[in-house]
Amino acid sequence: MTDRKDELAANLAKVERRIADACTAAGRERDEVTLIVVTKTYPASDVRILSELGVRHVAENRDQDAAPKAAACMDLPLTWHFVGQLQTNKVRSVVGYADFVQSVDRSKLVTALSKEAVRTGRELGCLIQVALDAGESGRGERGGLAPEGIGELAGLVAEAPGLRLAGLMTVAPLTGEYAGREQAAFGRLLDLSTDLRRSHPTATMVSAGMSADLEQAVAAGATHVRVGSAVLGVRPRLR
Template sequence: MTDRKDEIAGNLAAVEERIGAACAAAGRPREEVTLIVVTKTYPAADVRILSELGVRHVAENRDQDAAPKAAECSDLPLAWHFVGQLQTNKVRSVVGYADVVQSVDRSRLVTTLSREAVRAGREVGCLIQVALDAGESARGERGGVAPGGIAELADLVAGSPGLRMDGLMTVAPLTGEYAGRERAAFERMMDLSTDLRRTHPAATMVSAGMSADLEQAVAAGATHVRVGTAVLGVRPRLG
C-alpha cells in the first residue's frame, strides 16, 4: 500500500506541476483550475489514497463501478462527478452519490435527473456536454449536444427543481474540424461559455482537458481538468 501511495503521490505532484506551469504561462492564478481525478476502473483503496493526498474531486463514468465505490468512500470529503454517457435507468442510482453530472446532453435526461434529485432531497450540479464535432443539431458520437442546442438545454436545467446549471463540459474531438486542434476546440468552448453566462451568470464551470491535453485546456481558460492516467497510471484492463 505504501508503494502505491508513493506512486500516486509522485504522479499527482507531477500533474500539479503541469497545471501550475500551464496557469503561469496563461497568466492565471493556480486556484482558478480544479483538478478532478478520474478514478474509473481503479479500486476504492486508490480513492482513499487520493483523499489522503488532498484530492477533493473524483470522477467516474460507469454507475455499476461508481455506486459501490462511492458507498465505500462515503466517509471521505469528496465531490463525485459523473462524466460518462448516462442512461435514464441509471439516474436514480447516480443521483444518490454524484454531486455533479457532467454529461447532460438531452431533455429526457434533464427531466429524469430533476425527478430523482427531488425524490432524494438533493441538489445536483449539471454541466451540458458539448459535442464540438456534431452538426448544429445532431448529437455527437460520444454523447454531447451540438453547440446550437446548448441554450435550450441550459434553460431546461435552470428551470428544473433539484438541478443547478453549473456550466459546460467537452472532450477534444477526434474527428471533424477540431481533430488534432485541441487548443482551438477549447477556445471555442470558452466562447460558448461566454454566451451561456449571458443568460446563466452562475454557470461558470468549463470542464475540458485530460491527461494528454490539459495544458491546452488551461491556456484556453478551462476551470476544471479531468485527469486519470497521468495520476493513477495505465488503467488495468477490464475483464
C-alpha cells in the same frame, strides 16, 4: 499500500506541476483551475489514498463501478462527478452519490435527474456536454449535443427543480474540424461558456482537458481538468 501511495503521490505532484506551469504560462492563478481525478477502473483503496493526498474531486463514468466505490468512500470529504454517457435507467443510482453530472445532453435526461433530485432532497450540479464534432444528427461520437442546442437545454436545466446549471463540458473531438486542434476546441468551449453566462451568470464551470491535453485546456480558460492516467497510471483493460 505504501508503494502505491508513493506512486500516486509522485504522479499527483507531476500533474500539479503541469497545471501550475500551464497557469503561469496563461497568466492565470493556480487556484483558478480545479483538478478532478478520474478514478474509473481503479479500486476504492486508490480513492482513499488520493483523499489522504489532498484530492477533493473525483470522477467516474460507469455507474456499475462508481456506485459501490462511492458507497465505500462515503466517509471521505470528496465531491463526486459523473462524466460518462448516462442512461435514464441509471439516474436513480447516480443521483445517490454524484454531486455533479457533467454529461447532460438531452431533455429526457434533465427530466429524470430532476425527478430523482427532488425525490431525494438533493441539489445536483449539471454541466451540459457539448459535442464539437456533432454531425447532422446533432450528436457527438462520445455523447454531447451540438452547440446550437445549448441555449434550449440550459433553460430546461435552470428551470428544473433540484438541478443547478453549473456550466459546460467537452471532450476533445477525434473527428471534424477540431480533430487534433485541442486548444482551438477548448477555446470554442470557452466562447460558448461566455455566451451562456450572459443569460445564466452562475454557470461558470468550464470542464475540459484530460491527461494528454490539460495544458491546452488551461491555456483556453478551463476551470476544471479531468485527469486519470497521468495520476493513476495506465488503465487496466476493461473486459
